[in-house]
Amino acid sequence: MNQPPNVITQLPAVIEDLAAEAAGIDALVEGLDPADWARETPAQGWTVAHQVAHLCFVFRLAGTAASDAEAFRAMTDRAGGDLDGAVNAALATYPLDDPEKLLARWRADRDFAVEALAAAPADRPVPWLVRPIPPGVLACAGMMEVFAHGQDIADALGAVPRRTDRIGSVVGFAVLTWEFGYESRGLTPPDTEFRYELTSPSGQKWEFGPADAEQRITGDATDFCLLVTRRRHPDDLDVAAVGADAEHWIRIAQAYRGPAGPGRSPGQFDG
Numbered sequence: 001m002n003q004p005p006n007v008i009t010q011l012p013a014v015i016e017d018l019a020a021e022a023a024g025i026d027a028l029v030e031g032l033d034p035a036d037w038a039r040e041t042p043a044q045g046w047t048v049a050h051q052v053a054h055l056c057f058v059f060r061l062a063g064t065a066a067s068d069a070e071a072f073r074a075m076t077d078r079a080g081g082d083l084d085g086a087v088n089a090a091l092a093t094y095p096l097d098d099p100e101k102l103l104a105r106w107r108a109d110r111d112f113a114v115e116a117l118a119a120a121p122a123d124r125p126v127p128w129l130v131r132p133i134p135p136g137v138l139a140c141a142g143m144m145e146v147f148a149h150g151q152d153i154a155d156a157l158g159a160v161p162r163r164t165d166r167i168g169s170v171v172g173f174a175v176l177t178w179e180f181g182y183e184s185r186g187l188t189p190p191d192t193e194f195r196y197e198l199t200s201p202s203g204q205k206w207e208f209g210p211a212d213a214e215q216r217i218t219g220d221a222t223d224f225c226l227l228v229t230r231r232r233h234p235d236d237l238d239v240a241a242v243g244a245d246a247e248h249w250i251r252i253a254q255a256y257r258g259p260a261g262p263g264r265s266p267g268q269f270d271g
Helices: 011-029 048-067 069-079 083-091 099-119 135-157 165-176 180-184 221-228 244-252
Strands: 194-199 205-208 215-220 239-242
Touching (some): 011 048, 011 099, 011 165, 048 069, 048 083, 099 135, 135 165, 135 221, 165 194, 165 221, 180 244, 194 221, 215 244, 221 239, 239 244
Parallel strands (some): 194 215
Antiparallel strands (some): 215 239
C-alpha cells in the first residue's frame, strides 16, 4: 500500500502540516468585519463564528488528550456519551459576538493542541472518544476537522482555499476510517478491500489498497477530501467508483464518527 507523503506514522511531519493548515483558518478570518463573522455557513444554523468556536473546542479536547489523560476523561465524562450535545453546548461558552476575543481563543487552543501533540511520544496512544489512538492519528483527525470547517468558512465568505499535498494526511485518515459511513447508519461494512487511486494537488499519484481489488475509487484527492467530509455532493466531484460496494461507499463516505448530517445538495455550489 503506497501512502501519501505525510503518513500518519510520521508524527513530526503531520504536526507541521497540522500547524500550517490550522494557520490557514487565521488567513480566512483575520480582519473580517463583525458582520462577516455572523455570516451563515452551509452548515445550517452555524455562522463563521460557530465554525471557529467548534475548531477551538476540538483542538482544546485534542490538546488535553495528548497532555493530561485524567483531565481529558473528566471532559468526556461530563458529556455523558452525548458528544454532539456537548459540542453544541460548548459553542455557547465562546465569545461568538466578539471576533477579536474568539480569534485569540482559537489561536490559544490551536497552539495548545499542536504543542501537546508534538510533545507526545509517537508510539504511545493517547485517550480519545472511542479508544486510545496514536497522537499522529489524532493529528490527522485534526487535519480533517480543519479541512471540513475551513471549507465551510470559505464557502460562506466566497473564498477558494488553496490546497496542497498536506491534504495527504486527510486522505490517509479517511482511508483508515473507511467504515465510519457504515457505522453511522447502522450498516455492516462489506467484507472486501477497496483500491484507492487519487491524484494529489501537485500531480502525484496516491495509491492505497490491493492493486487487483475489484472495488475501486479513483479521482482527484481534493475532491476525495470534500467527499469524505461531506462538504460537496458526490455528483459534483471528480471521484469515481467501480464495483457495487465502491459505488455505495462514495454515497455514504465520511471521515468522522457520529451522524452523517444532511451533507450538501447536487449543484449547490455551481457558479
